[in-house]
Amino acid sequence: MPEITLVSQNKSFGGWQKVFTHDSVELKCKMRFGVYLPPQTEQGPVPVIYWLSGLECTEANFIQKGAAQKYAAQYGVIIVAPDTSPRGLNIPGEDDDWDFGTGAGFYVDATNEPWKNNYRMYSYVTKELPALINEKFPAIPDRKSIAGHSMGGHGAFIAVLKNPGLYRSVSAMSPICNPINCPWGKKAFNGYLGGVEGDSKWKDWDSTELIKKYNGPQLDILIDQGTNDNFLTKSQLLPENLVAAAKESGVAVNLRLQEGYDHSYYFISTFIEDHIKHHAKYLKA
């Protein structure tokens, strides 16, 4: 029976924003996660939204700056916010770069040395963590959705595309949509997966490639993307590639270009209400 340890709890919008640590089996290290329990959990189990954060984040950024608690309370959903990588493993090089290693797990299961024993964020966020949440909190196991920002948007997309029917809905803000074709993604996949650009094992972790072959329940993907996002102009995000691939395979993607917005939490907090509402529609249907 896995154990979780309370780190902090703060009342927020009638519910509780809590942070826990636990020993992750997949990642073989102590991990933190945030969980917002809306007031409705006092009456019984509710649906869950998993929020995956971007590069450099911990579990803290979204819960402190995302302003999602109000809408989680309004719609009666739990929000789970995991960390973005294993921590403190002392793997050589893990802290050398801000966009690889610590804080940059990229939500894949690494197959390359020296990462493959610990950097299993995909299995962590899609399997281990949901099992833990379902066991420890008043969650309805089969009503879950997933969303994320930047690297976390990529994480949310692959979680859904690789597991047809597992999630009720998916959305993202400023997502990395085609990692095999952007500098961040190439660096991460080369490190975690090994091999080179174009390898089929890279394509297995790329939303734009996965969406071409998607053959599950109908999806209604919501994406918000700021037009002043410097990572958009640096071709790190490539939402146009995902949209083109989705069109080809008949998957509905609503890409909303938000004039003047950037990549920051100011952008996230502005549109988080729409995203929680989007998920609530499917989680409560």
Next chain:
Amino acid sequence: MPEITLVSQNKSFGGWQKVFTHDSVELKCKMRFGVYLPPQTEQGPVPVIYWLSGLECTEANFIQKGAAQKYAAQYGVIIVAPDTSPRGLNIPGEDDDWDFGTGAGFYVDATNEPWKNNYRMYSYVTKELPALINEKFPAIPDRKSIAGHSMGGHGAFIAVLKNPGLYRSVSAMSPICNPINCPWGKKAFNGYLGGVEGDSKWKDWDSTELIKKYNGPQLDILIDQGTNDNFLTKSQLLPENLVAAAKESGVAVNLRLQEGYDHSYYFISTFIEDHIKHHAKYLKA
């Protein structure tokens, strides 16, 4: 003509969260402040709410974690968030304690050496900064309100009580209400003002004392206070003293005890909507 320099700008809820630096005349150092410009400022000047933060904060905490921008945009008000003390002066002892010196200006004008040349946060937030805001931004000069958290609640109260009619409204969350009778206040006043407890010069900066003598336009003070606030239980805040004094002098104080909430930004963000709404009612009357 004073100069201001843009540090950052992020689009937020249709408006802009900006941060500037300037050379403060009162504090004789470079200071940062945040200013949220709601979309209505594109059409013309709007009222201003000054938000004073608590111990250890900079201008960044409230603008990142307070979740106020949504309501500033909704009600069409500018929010100005100054820093909490002068910075980087190299005054001996300025960085020794978290509750005195840097990050802890207490919104008084110091009269004691070595603080009196720089620690003039009262004059800074009530005079210098509003003059600057009125000059540089689309603000309606005579429509301003003031609010704050903890030490900043104390700052907001004394700003209003020492300047009858200057502000349209005032509110606070978890405010320090009677500094001459709490450990934080005694330490700060002893350092910045000199002398000892009971000095009349201490009383001139104490809300509970000032409210006894208040003789200006009718006030409608809104206070939110969490019941699980550990600084409440440690007698740092003493709202009951302010309420008793206000009752005696006929000033309306609406002290709302919020069950289970603590002293954090999770508390602030939960109730900030009510505070902005409270100010908007008077700012737009």
